[in-house]
Amino acid sequence: MPYVIGAECIDVNDMSCVEECPVDCIYEGDRKLYINPKECIDCGACEPVCPVEAITQDRRVSDDNEPHVADNRRFFVEILPGRDAPLGSPGGASKVGKVGVDTELVAG
Amino acid sequence: MTATETLPPQTAVASGGAVEVDLLVVGAGPAGLYAAYYAGFRGLRTAIVDSLPEPGGQVTALYPEKMVYDVAGFPGIKGRDLVAGLVEQAARFDPVYLLGERAEHLTNEAGHRPRAGDRLVVTTDKGTRVSTGAVVITGGIGTFTPRPLPGGAEWEGRGLTYVVKELAAHAGQDVVIVGGGDSAVDWALALDGLAASVTLVHRRRHFRAHAASVADMEKGATVLVTDAQVDSLEGGLMDGVKRLHTVHVKHKDGAVTSHRANSVIAALGFTADIGPLETWGIDIVDRKIMVDTAMRTSVAGVYSAGDITEYAGKVRLIAVGFGEAATAVNNAATYLDPDQPLFPGHSSDDPAGIGAAATA
Numbered sequence: 001m002p003y004v005i006g007a008e009c010i011d012v013n014d015m016s017c018v019e020e021c022p023v024d025c026i027y028e029g030d031r032k033l034y035i036n037p038k039e040c041i042d043c044g045a046c047e048p049v050c051p052v053e054a055i056t057q058d059r060r061v062s063d064d065n066e067p068h069v070a071d072n073r074r075f076f077v078e079i080l081p082g083r084d085a086p087l088g089s090p091g092g093a094s095k096v097g098k099v100g101v102d103t104e105l106v107a108g
Numbered sequence: 109m110t111a112t113e114t115l116p117p118q119t120a121v122a123s124g125g126a127v128e129v130d131l132l133v134v135g136a137g138p139a140g141l142y143a144a145y146y147a148g149f150r151g152l153r154t155a156i157v158d159s160l161p162e163p164g165g166q167v168t169a170l171y172p173e174k175m176v177y178d179v180a181g182f183p184g185i186k187g188r189d190l191v192a193g194l195v196e197q198a199a200r201f202d203p204v205y206l207l208g209e210r211a212e213h214l215t216n217e218a219g220h221r222p223r224a225g226d227r228l229v230v231t232t233d234k235g236t237r238v239s240t241g242a243v244v245i246t247g248g249i250g251t252f253t254p255r256p257l258p259g260g261a262e263w264e265g266r267g268l269t270y271v272v273k274e275l276a277a278h279a280g281q282d283v284v285i286v287g288g289g290d291s292a293v294d295w296a297l298a299l300d301g302l303a304a305s306v307t308l309v310h311r312r313r314h315f316r317a318h319a320a321s322v323a324d325m326e327k328g329a330t331v332l333v334t335d336a337q338v339d340s341l342e343g344g345l346m347d348g349v350k351r352l353h354t355v356h357v358k359h360k361d362g363a364v365t366s367h368r369a370n371s372v373i374a375a376l377g378f379t380a381d382i383g384p385l386e387t388w389g390i391d392i393v394d395r396k397i398m399v400d401t402a403m404r405t406s407v408a409g410v411y412s413a414g415d416i417t418e419y420a421g422k423v424r425l426i427a428v429g430f431g432e433a434a435t436a437v438n439n440a441a442t443y444l445d446p447d448q449p450l451f452p453g454h455s456s457d458d459p460a461g462i463g464a465a466a467t468a
Contacts, residue, residue, distance in 0.1 A: 016312060022170060023249055024379045038394065041249055041415070041424075043170055049316055089394050092379070 001058060002040030003047060004072050005033050006065035008054035010106060017046035017055060024092040027075065029102040034075040038089045071105045078103070123234035127204055129153045130444055131437070132230055132240040134211045134385075137165020139414030139429035140246035141194035146437040147244075148201020150452055152444070155238055156203050157230070159210035159251045164191035166248050166415075167426075169378065178427055190426075209234045210251050214243070214388040214410070221389055224408035242440040245390075245397060245405070245412040246433065250382035257286060257374035263341045267352025268372045278303045282368045284355045285309070286338055287375035293317035293325050295373055300328040307331040307367050309338055309357055333367075335360040341372065382416070393418060403436035409443055411436035 005017075009032045017033065018026045025039035026046065035046075037058075047055045056062070058069045076087045080101045090096050101107070131147045133140045136158035147154040162168055164187075167176075172188040179185060185193075209232035216226035217239065230238045254270035264270075272278070272295050283303045285292050288310035294317070296308050306329070313334045315322045326332070339358035343351050355369045382395050391398040391406035396418035403411045413432035415424050422428075442450050 014312075019255070019311075019377060020316075022166075022252070022378055022380055041166075043166070045170060051312075091395060092381070094379075 001042050002037040002072075003035050003042065003044065003055055004037075004058045004061055004065070004069050005035055005050075006054045006056065006061060006068045008052040009033055009050075012052050012054070014051050016049040016051065018093065020045045020049050024094055027087070027093045027096060028098045028100075029075065029106065030100050031102050032106045034072050034103075036076050036087075036089060036093075037073050038076070039091065067105060071103050074103050074105075081107075123209060123232075123236055125236055127155050127206070127236065127238045128240075129155045129204065129238065130241045131155075131440055132157065132211075132228075132238050132243045133203075133246060134158075134230070134243060135165060135246040135248055135414070135416075136160070136163040136205070136207065137246060137248045137414065137429075138167060138190065138194060138426045139248075139433045140165065140244075141191070141198050142430050143244045143246055143413060143433040143437050144203040145194070145198040145201065146434050146452070147440075148198060148203065149455065150437060150441045150448075152437075152441060154201065154203040155206060155240070156198075157206040157209055157211050157232060157236075157238070159208065159233075161208045163195055163205070163207065164188070167191055169252055176426065178425065180427060180430075206232060206236055206238070209236055210384065212384045214407075222407065222409065226409070228409055241444045242409045242411065244403075244433070244436045244440060245385065245410065245416060246414040246429070247382060247385060247397075247412075247416045248414060249380040249416070250385070250395070252378040252380050254374065255376040255379050257338060257372070257376065259338070259340055260372070260374060263343065263352050263372070266350055267343060267370060268341065268374065270374055272298070272373060275299065275302060278371055280304050281370035283307070283371045283373060284338075284367055284369040285373045285375060287377070288312060288315045288317065289375060289377060290317045290321065292373075292375040293321045295375060296325050296330045297321060297328065300325070300330050305329075305331065305368075307333060307355075307369070309333045309336055309355070309367075311335070311337045333357055333359075333365070336365075338372075339364055399432075401435075402439040403432055404439065409440075411440050 025036040027034050130152035131154045133143045133156040136156050144154050144156045167187040174187050175184050177184050211230050212233050213231045215229050216222040228240050260268045281303050282305045284307045286309045299306050336357045336359045339356045342354040355367045358364050397412040397416050399412050399417045405412050413436040414429035
Protein backbone atom coordinates (compact mmCIF):
# COMPACT_ATOMS: atom_id res chain seq x y z
CA MET A 1 0.00 0.00 0.00
CA PRO A 2 2.76 2.43 -0.88
CA TYR A 3 2.72 5.75 -2.66
CA VAL A 4 3.51 5.77 -6.36
CA ILE A 5 5.13 8.35 -8.68
CA GLY A 6 3.33 8.74 -12.00
CA ALA A 7 4.19 9.92 -15.49
CA GLU A 8 4.02 13.62 -14.52
CA CYS A 9 7.49 13.24 -12.97
CA ILE A 10 9.18 12.26 -16.22
CA ASP A 11 11.80 14.87 -17.18
CA VAL A 12 10.88 16.95 -14.11
CA ASN A 13 12.82 15.19 -11.31
CA ASP A 14 12.09 18.04 -8.92
CA MET A 15 13.35 16.06 -5.88
CA SER A 16 11.25 17.88 -3.26
CA CYS A 17 9.72 14.53 -2.34
CA VAL A 18 13.18 13.09 -1.75
CA GLU A 19 13.83 15.77 0.86
CA GLU A 20 10.55 15.05 2.54
CA CYS A 21 10.63 11.25 2.71
CA PRO A 22 11.44 10.18 6.29
CA VAL A 23 12.68 6.76 5.23
CA ASP A 24 14.66 7.88 2.20
CA CYS A 25 12.82 5.46 -0.09
CA ILE A 26 12.56 7.63 -3.24
CA TYR A 27 15.24 6.69 -5.75
CA GLU A 28 16.45 8.70 -8.72
CA GLY A 29 16.47 7.07 -12.13
CA ASP A 30 17.43 9.09 -15.19
CA ARG A 31 14.23 10.78 -16.34
CA LYS A 32 12.09 9.98 -13.30
CA LEU A 33 11.98 9.20 -9.58
CA TYR A 34 10.69 5.91 -8.17
CA ILE A 35 9.27 4.97 -4.75
CA ASN A 36 10.47 1.66 -3.34
CA PRO A 37 7.20 -0.10 -2.40
CA LYS A 38 8.95 -2.32 0.17
CA GLU A 39 10.49 0.62 1.99
CA CYS A 40 7.62 3.14 1.74
CA ILE A 41 5.77 3.45 5.06
CA ASP A 42 2.72 5.09 3.51
CA CYS A 43 3.10 8.28 5.56
CA GLY A 44 2.11 10.59 2.71
CA ALA A 45 4.72 13.29 3.39
CA CYS A 46 5.81 13.29 -0.27
CA GLU A 47 2.41 13.79 -1.86
CA PRO A 48 1.71 17.48 -1.16
CA VAL A 49 5.24 18.72 -1.96
CA CYS A 50 5.33 17.47 -5.55
CA PRO A 51 5.05 20.54 -7.82
CA VAL A 52 3.54 18.48 -10.66
CA GLU A 53 1.22 16.33 -8.50
CA ALA A 54 2.83 13.13 -9.70
CA ILE A 55 2.45 11.28 -6.39
CA THR A 56 -0.58 9.32 -5.22
CA GLN A 57 -1.38 6.28 -3.12
CA ASP A 58 -1.28 3.13 -5.22
CA ARG A 59 -4.97 2.50 -4.56
CA ARG A 60 -5.97 5.93 -5.84
CA VAL A 61 -3.94 6.38 -9.00
CA SER A 62 -5.60 7.74 -12.11
CA ASP A 63 -6.27 5.27 -14.90
CA ASP A 64 -3.47 6.87 -16.90
CA ASN A 65 -0.98 6.18 -14.14
CA GLU A 66 -2.11 2.64 -13.35
CA PRO A 67 0.88 1.15 -15.23
CA HIS A 68 3.20 3.09 -12.90
CA VAL A 69 2.04 1.11 -9.86
CA ALA A 70 3.74 -1.98 -11.23
CA ASP A 71 6.49 0.11 -12.80
CA ASN A 72 7.66 1.65 -9.49
CA ARG A 73 8.02 -1.90 -8.20
CA ARG A 74 9.74 -3.07 -11.37
CA PHE A 75 12.49 -0.47 -10.87
CA PHE A 76 13.58 -2.41 -7.77
CA VAL A 77 12.86 -6.04 -8.59
CA GLU A 78 14.01 -6.24 -12.21
CA ILE A 79 17.57 -5.91 -13.42
CA LEU A 80 17.94 -2.43 -14.87
CA PRO A 81 20.04 -1.80 -18.00
CA GLY A 82 23.75 -1.85 -17.26
CA ARG A 83 23.36 -3.52 -13.83
CA ASP A 84 23.93 -7.13 -12.90
CA ALA A 85 21.39 -7.44 -10.07
CA PRO A 86 18.10 -5.85 -9.07
CA LEU A 87 18.31 -2.86 -6.71
CA GLY A 88 16.16 -4.66 -4.13
CA SER A 89 15.74 -2.85 -0.81
CA PRO A 90 18.99 -0.98 -0.15
CA GLY A 91 17.41 0.84 2.82
CA GLY A 92 18.08 4.38 1.69
CA ALA A 93 18.36 6.21 -1.62
CA SER A 94 21.19 8.42 -0.39
CA LYS A 95 23.33 5.31 0.09
CA VAL A 96 22.77 4.38 -3.56
CA GLY A 97 22.99 7.82 -5.19
CA LYS A 98 21.61 8.53 -8.64
CA VAL A 99 20.84 5.24 -10.37
CA GLY A 100 20.87 6.99 -13.73
CA VAL A 101 18.74 4.53 -15.70
CA ASP A 102 15.01 3.98 -16.04
CA THR A 103 12.54 1.17 -16.49
CA GLU A 104 11.53 0.29 -20.02
CA LEU A 105 8.19 2.06 -19.59
CA VAL A 106 9.89 5.34 -18.66
CA ALA A 107 12.98 5.15 -20.86
CA GLY A 108 10.60 4.93 -23.82
CA MET B 109 1.32 22.62 22.32
CA THR B 110 3.06 19.26 22.34
CA ALA B 111 1.99 16.01 23.93
CA THR B 112 4.57 16.46 26.66
CA GLU B 113 3.32 19.93 27.48
CA THR B 114 -0.17 18.53 27.72
CA LEU B 115 0.90 16.01 30.30
CA PRO B 116 4.54 15.78 31.30
CA PRO B 117 5.93 12.30 31.86
CA GLN B 118 6.03 11.65 35.59
CA THR B 119 9.52 10.37 36.09
CA ALA B 120 12.63 11.33 34.22
CA VAL B 121 16.14 10.11 34.93
CA ALA B 122 19.30 12.09 34.36
CA SER B 123 21.37 10.83 31.43
CA GLY B 124 24.26 8.60 32.38
CA GLY B 125 22.47 7.14 35.39
CA ALA B 126 21.51 3.58 36.25
CA VAL B 127 17.94 2.33 36.04
CA GLU B 128 16.64 -0.99 37.32
CA VAL B 129 13.28 -2.23 36.07
CA ASP B 130 11.35 -5.38 35.21
CA LEU B 131 10.59 -4.32 31.66
CA LEU B 132 12.21 -1.88 29.25
CA VAL B 133 10.18 -0.59 26.32
CA VAL B 134 12.32 0.63 23.41
CA GLY B 135 10.40 3.26 21.46
CA ALA B 136 7.78 5.68 22.81
CA GLY B 137 5.36 5.65 19.88
CA PRO B 138 1.74 4.50 20.25
CA ALA B 139 2.66 0.80 20.59
CA GLY B 140 5.41 1.56 23.13
CA LEU B 141 3.26 3.84 25.26
CA TYR B 142 0.51 1.26 25.31
CA ALA B 143 3.06 -1.42 26.23
CA ALA B 144 4.14 0.79 29.14
CA TYR B 145 0.53 1.00 30.27
CA TYR B 146 0.09 -2.76 30.05
CA ALA B 147 3.34 -3.45 31.84
CA GLY B 148 2.15 -1.20 34.66
CA PHE B 149 -1.16 -3.04 34.74
CA ARG B 150 0.80 -6.27 35.15
CA GLY B 151 2.61 -4.76 38.11
CA LEU B 152 5.93 -4.52 36.30
CA ARG B 153 8.31 -1.68 37.01
CA THR B 154 8.79 -0.14 33.58
CA ALA B 155 11.12 2.21 31.74
CA ILE B 156 10.61 3.57 28.24
CA VAL B 157 13.45 4.89 26.10
CA ASP B 158 13.24 6.92 22.88
CA SER B 159 15.75 8.88 20.83
CA LEU B 160 13.26 11.68 20.25
CA PRO B 161 12.85 14.35 22.94
CA GLU B 162 9.11 13.76 23.30
CA PRO B 163 6.83 10.74 23.30
CA GLY B 164 4.64 9.78 20.35
CA GLY B 165 7.18 8.49 17.85
CA GLN B 166 6.19 8.83 14.22
CA VAL B 167 2.85 10.42 15.14
CA THR B 168 4.52 13.29 17.00
CA ALA B 169 7.40 13.64 14.54
CA LEU B 170 5.53 13.36 11.26
CA TYR B 171 1.82 14.05 11.64
CA PRO B 172 0.73 15.45 15.02
CA GLU B 173 -2.08 17.41 13.33
CA LYS B 174 -3.40 14.56 11.20
CA MET B 175 -6.77 13.07 12.09
CA VAL B 176 -6.71 9.32 12.67
CA TYR B 177 -10.01 7.53 12.06
CA ASP B 178 -9.24 3.89 12.71
CA VAL B 179 -8.37 3.67 16.40
CA ALA B 180 -10.99 1.55 18.15
CA GLY B 181 -13.33 3.65 20.24
CA PHE B 182 -12.37 6.94 18.61
CA PRO B 183 -14.44 7.89 15.55
CA GLY B 184 -11.75 10.46 14.90
CA ILE B 185 -8.78 11.68 16.94
CA LYS B 186 -5.94 14.07 16.20
CA GLY B 187 -2.49 12.42 16.31
CA ARG B 188 -1.23 14.56 19.19
CA ASP B 189 -4.40 13.96 21.22
CA LEU B 190 -4.00 10.21 20.81
CA VAL B 191 -0.42 10.48 22.09
CA ALA B 192 -1.49 12.66 25.02
CA GLY B 193 -4.14 10.08 25.93
CA LEU B 194 -1.64 7.22 25.78
CA VAL B 195 0.83 9.15 27.97
CA GLU B 196 -1.95 9.82 30.47
CA GLN B 197 -3.08 6.18 30.44
CA ALA B 198 0.46 4.94 31.14
CA ALA B 199 1.10 7.68 33.74
CA ARG B 200 -1.04 5.84 36.31
CA PHE B 201 1.85 3.39 36.68
CA ASP B 202 4.57 6.03 36.65
CA PRO B 203 6.95 4.60 34.04
CA VAL B 204 10.50 5.94 33.93
CA TYR B 205 10.99 7.99 30.74
CA LEU B 206 14.39 8.12 29.07
CA LEU B 207 13.71 10.58 26.26
CA GLY B 208 16.33 11.94 23.89
CA GLU B 209 18.37 8.77 24.42
CA ARG B 210 18.97 6.08 21.84
CA ALA B 211 19.09 2.46 22.99
CA GLU B 212 22.47 1.30 21.69
CA HIS B 213 23.59 -2.04 23.08
CA LEU B 214 21.97 -5.16 24.48
CA THR B 215 24.02 -7.51 26.64
CA ASN B 216 23.67 -9.52 29.85
CA GLU B 217 25.02 -8.24 33.18
CA ALA B 218 28.46 -9.58 32.29
CA GLY B 219 28.51 -7.65 29.03
CA HIS B 220 28.06 -10.72 26.86
CA ARG B 221 25.41 -11.90 24.47
CA PRO B 222 22.41 -12.73 26.69
CA ARG B 223 21.11 -16.26 27.19
CA ALA B 224 17.67 -17.38 28.36
CA GLY B 225 17.09 -16.32 31.98
CA ASP B 226 19.88 -13.72 32.05
CA ARG B 227 19.08 -10.25 33.28
CA LEU B 228 19.40 -7.91 30.35
CA VAL B 229 21.31 -4.65 30.14
CA VAL B 230 20.54 -1.96 27.60
CA THR B 231 22.85 1.04 27.41
CA THR B 232 22.02 4.31 25.67
CA ASP B 233 24.10 6.73 23.64
CA LYS B 234 24.01 9.08 26.66
CA GLY B 235 25.54 6.42 28.88
CA THR B 236 22.42 5.45 30.81
CA ARG B 237 22.47 1.79 31.87
CA VAL B 238 19.15 0.03 32.14
CA SER B 239 19.10 -3.33 33.89
CA THR B 240 15.90 -5.16 33.08
CA GLY B 241 14.28 -8.57 33.16
CA ALA B 242 12.76 -8.30 29.69
CA VAL B 243 12.62 -5.92 26.73
CA VAL B 244 9.78 -5.00 24.38
CA ILE B 245 11.02 -3.34 21.19
CA THR B 246 8.44 -0.98 19.70
CA GLY B 247 10.90 0.82 17.47
CA GLY B 248 8.60 1.57 14.52
CA ILE B 249 10.67 2.69 11.56
CA GLY B 250 13.74 3.24 13.71
CA THR B 251 15.69 6.15 15.13
CA PHE B 252 15.03 9.56 13.64
CA THR B 253 18.16 11.47 12.71
CA PRO B 254 18.44 14.85 10.96
CA ARG B 255 19.10 14.60 7.23
CA PRO B 256 22.70 15.71 6.73
CA LEU B 257 23.64 18.85 4.78
CA PRO B 258 25.74 17.67 1.81
CA GLY B 259 29.36 18.69 2.34
CA GLY B 260 28.67 19.68 5.93
CA ALA B 261 30.37 16.87 7.82
CA GLU B 262 33.61 18.71 8.61
CA TRP B 263 31.73 21.76 9.96
CA GLU B 264 29.53 19.99 12.47
CA GLY B 265 30.26 21.51 15.88
CA ARG B 266 32.26 24.27 14.14
CA GLY B 267 29.27 26.36 13.15
CA LEU B 268 26.97 23.79 11.54
CA THR B 269 24.14 22.46 13.63
CA TYR B 270 20.97 20.46 12.98
CA VAL B 271 18.93 21.58 15.96
CA VAL B 272 18.68 24.81 17.89
CA LYS B 273 19.34 23.85 21.50
CA GLU B 274 19.39 27.40 22.83
CA LEU B 275 18.24 30.45 20.93
CA ALA B 276 20.53 32.63 23.04
CA ALA B 277 23.58 30.84 21.62
CA HIS B 278 22.87 32.60 18.31
CA ALA B 279 22.48 36.11 19.77
CA GLY B 280 24.41 38.63 17.70
CA GLN B 281 25.43 36.02 15.11
CA ASP B 282 24.99 35.95 11.36
CA VAL B 283 22.83 32.86 10.91
CA VAL B 284 22.00 30.96 7.74
CA ILE B 285 19.10 28.53 7.95
CA VAL B 286 18.66 25.85 5.27
CA GLY B 287 15.27 24.31 4.53
CA GLY B 288 11.70 25.18 3.65
CA GLY B 289 9.60 23.34 6.20
CA ASP B 290 8.08 24.29 9.53
CA SER B 291 11.30 23.88 11.53
CA ALA B 292 13.28 26.16 9.21
CA VAL B 293 10.64 28.87 9.22
CA ASP B 294 9.99 28.62 12.98
CA TRP B 295 13.69 29.02 13.71
CA ALA B 296 13.92 31.99 11.34
CA LEU B 297 11.03 33.62 13.22
CA ALA B 298 12.55 32.88 16.61
CA LEU B 299 15.98 34.22 15.66
CA ASP B 300 14.82 37.34 13.78
CA GLY B 301 15.78 40.26 15.99
CA LEU B 302 17.97 38.14 18.26
CA ALA B 303 20.62 37.23 15.69
CA ALA B 304 22.58 39.95 13.87
CA SER B 305 21.16 38.62 10.60
CA VAL B 306 19.05 35.68 9.50
CA THR B 307 19.21 34.28 5.96
CA LEU B 308 16.98 31.43 4.87
CA VAL B 309 18.13 29.29 1.93
CA HIS B 310 15.54 27.07 0.31
CA ARG B 311 15.82 25.14 -2.91
CA ARG B 312 12.34 26.01 -4.07
CA ARG B 313 10.40 29.23 -4.39
CA HIS B 314 7.53 28.03 -2.19
CA PHE B 315 7.70 27.06 1.44
CA ARG B 316 6.09 23.95 2.88
CA ALA B 317 5.66 25.55 6.30
CA HIS B 318 2.34 26.86 7.62
CA ALA B 319 1.19 29.79 5.48
CA ALA B 320 0.72 32.02 8.55
CA SER B 321 4.31 31.42 9.70
CA VAL B 322 5.65 32.14 6.22
CA ALA B 323 3.65 35.39 6.13
CA ASP B 324 5.10 36.42 9.52
CA MET B 325 8.60 35.62 8.29
CA GLU B 326 8.11 37.66 5.12
CA LYS B 327 7.11 40.66 7.24
CA GLY B 328 10.31 40.39 9.30
CA ALA B 329 13.95 41.03 8.52
CA THR B 330 14.88 37.50 7.41
CA VAL B 331 16.63 37.51 4.05
CA LEU B 332 15.01 34.90 1.80
CA VAL B 333 17.20 33.17 -0.75
CA THR B 334 14.98 30.82 -2.76
CA ASP B 335 15.51 28.59 -5.77
CA ALA B 336 18.99 28.07 -4.36
CA GLN B 337 21.04 25.45 -2.58
CA VAL B 338 24.07 25.50 -0.32
CA ASP B 339 27.06 24.84 -2.53
CA SER B 340 29.82 24.80 0.06
CA LEU B 341 30.81 26.01 3.51
CA GLU B 342 34.00 27.93 4.17
CA GLY B 343 35.79 28.78 7.35
CA GLY B 344 39.13 29.51 8.88
CA LEU B 345 41.04 29.74 12.11
CA MET B 346 39.55 32.06 14.66
CA ASP B 347 41.48 32.35 17.94
CA GLY B 348 43.24 29.14 16.94
CA VAL B 349 39.99 27.24 16.37
CA LYS B 350 38.60 26.29 12.97
CA ARG B 351 35.25 28.01 12.57
CA LEU B 352 32.76 28.50 9.80
CA HIS B 353 32.46 32.04 8.41
CA THR B 354 30.91 31.92 4.92
CA VAL B 355 28.22 29.98 3.10
CA HIS B 356 28.36 29.79 -0.68
CA VAL B 357 24.95 29.41 -2.25
CA LYS B 358 24.31 28.25 -5.79
CA HIS B 359 21.22 29.63 -7.48
CA LYS B 360 19.04 27.90 -10.03
CA ASP B 361 20.48 30.05 -12.83
CA GLY B 362 24.00 28.91 -11.91
CA ALA B 363 25.11 32.08 -10.11
CA VAL B 364 26.89 31.66 -6.76
CA THR B 365 26.46 34.14 -3.92
CA SER B 366 28.33 34.23 -0.61
CA HIS B 367 26.76 34.90 2.75
CA ARG B 368 28.47 35.62 6.06
CA ALA B 369 27.58 33.04 8.67
CA ASN B 370 28.74 32.24 12.18
CA SER B 371 26.14 29.50 12.26
CA VAL B 372 24.39 27.34 9.71
CA ILE B 373 21.24 25.60 10.90
CA ALA B 374 20.28 22.77 8.54
CA ALA B 375 16.60 21.87 8.87
CA LEU B 376 16.27 19.36 6.06
CA GLY B 377 13.95 16.95 7.82
CA PHE B 378 14.61 13.57 9.33
CA THR B 379 15.35 10.08 8.16
CA ALA B 380 14.78 6.94 10.15
CA ASP B 381 16.98 3.89 10.42
CA ILE B 382 16.78 0.92 12.73
CA GLY B 383 20.51 1.39 13.27
CA PRO B 384 21.82 -0.08 16.52
CA LEU B 385 19.07 -2.73 16.78
CA GLU B 386 20.79 -4.63 13.98
CA THR B 387 23.65 -5.39 16.34
CA TRP B 388 21.46 -6.89 19.08
CA GLY B 389 21.57 -10.43 17.70
CA ILE B 390 17.86 -10.39 16.89
CA ASP B 391 16.53 -11.99 13.71
CA ILE B 392 15.88 -8.99 11.43
CA VAL B 393 14.81 -9.22 7.77
CA ASP B 394 14.53 -6.10 5.59
CA ARG B 395 14.72 -3.87 8.70
CA LYS B 396 11.82 -5.67 10.37
CA ILE B 397 11.99 -7.83 13.50
CA MET B 398 10.69 -11.38 13.02
CA VAL B 399 8.34 -12.45 15.84
CA ASP B 400 6.19 -15.47 16.63
CA THR B 401 2.57 -15.43 17.81
CA ALA B 402 3.69 -14.51 21.34
CA MET B 403 5.65 -11.54 19.92
CA ARG B 404 8.89 -13.27 20.92
CA THR B 405 12.00 -12.34 18.94
CA SER B 406 14.87 -14.76 18.41
CA VAL B 407 16.50 -13.59 21.68
CA ALA B 408 15.01 -14.93 24.94
CA GLY B 409 13.39 -12.17 27.00
CA VAL B 410 13.23 -9.78 24.06
CA TYR B 411 9.77 -9.18 22.61
CA SER B 412 8.60 -6.79 19.92
CA ALA B 413 5.39 -5.08 18.81
CA GLY B 414 4.09 -2.49 16.38
CA ASP B 415 5.29 -1.38 12.96
CA ILE B 416 8.75 -2.86 13.42
CA THR B 417 7.53 -6.47 13.60
CA GLU B 418 7.07 -8.88 10.74
CA TYR B 419 5.22 -12.18 10.43
CA ALA B 420 2.93 -13.80 7.89
CA GLY B 421 -0.22 -11.74 7.55
CA LYS B 422 1.15 -8.63 9.26
CA VAL B 423 -0.96 -5.48 8.89
CA ARG B 424 0.87 -2.25 9.80
CA LEU B 425 -1.69 -0.15 11.66
CA ILE B 426 -1.77 1.54 15.08
CA ALA B 427 -4.77 -0.67 15.90
CA VAL B 428 -2.74 -3.82 15.30
CA GLY B 429 0.25 -2.41 17.19
CA PHE B 430 -1.86 -1.97 20.31
CA GLY B 431 -2.89 -5.63 20.24
CA GLU B 432 0.68 -6.75 19.67
CA ALA B 433 1.87 -4.59 22.56
CA ALA B 434 -0.61 -6.28 24.93
CA THR B 435 0.45 -9.72 23.64
CA ALA B 436 4.14 -8.89 23.99
CA VAL B 437 3.86 -7.50 27.53
CA ASN B 438 1.67 -10.31 28.87
CA ASN B 439 3.97 -12.93 27.43
CA ALA B 440 6.97 -11.05 28.84
CA ALA B 441 5.22 -11.11 32.25
CA THR B 442 5.11 -14.92 32.19
CA TYR B 443 8.72 -15.05 31.01
CA LEU B 444 9.70 -12.94 34.02
CA ASP B 445 7.64 -15.07 36.41
CA PRO B 446 6.40 -18.39 35.02
CA ASP B 447 3.94 -18.67 37.94
CA GLN B 448 2.06 -15.65 36.59
CA PRO B 449 -0.90 -16.35 34.32
CA LEU B 450 -0.63 -15.20 30.71
CA PHE B 451 -4.05 -13.60 30.92
CA PRO B 452 -3.82 -10.34 32.86
CA GLY B 453 -7.41 -10.22 34.11
CA HIS B 454 -9.82 -7.55 33.00
CA SER B 455 -9.02 -3.91 33.64
CA SER B 456 -12.70 -3.53 34.57
CA ASP B 457 -12.40 -6.10 37.41
CA ASP B 458 -10.90 -3.42 39.61
CA PRO B 459 -12.75 -0.16 40.04
CA ALA B 460 -9.60 1.82 39.43
CA GLY B 461 -8.43 -0.46 36.60
CA ILE B 462 -5.01 -0.87 38.13
CA GLY B 463 -4.70 -4.65 37.83
CA ALA B 464 -1.73 -6.41 39.40
CA ALA B 465 -0.17 -3.07 40.29
CA ALA B 466 -2.64 -2.86 43.18
CA THR B 467 -0.81 -5.62 45.03
CA ALA B 468 2.68 -4.98 43.70
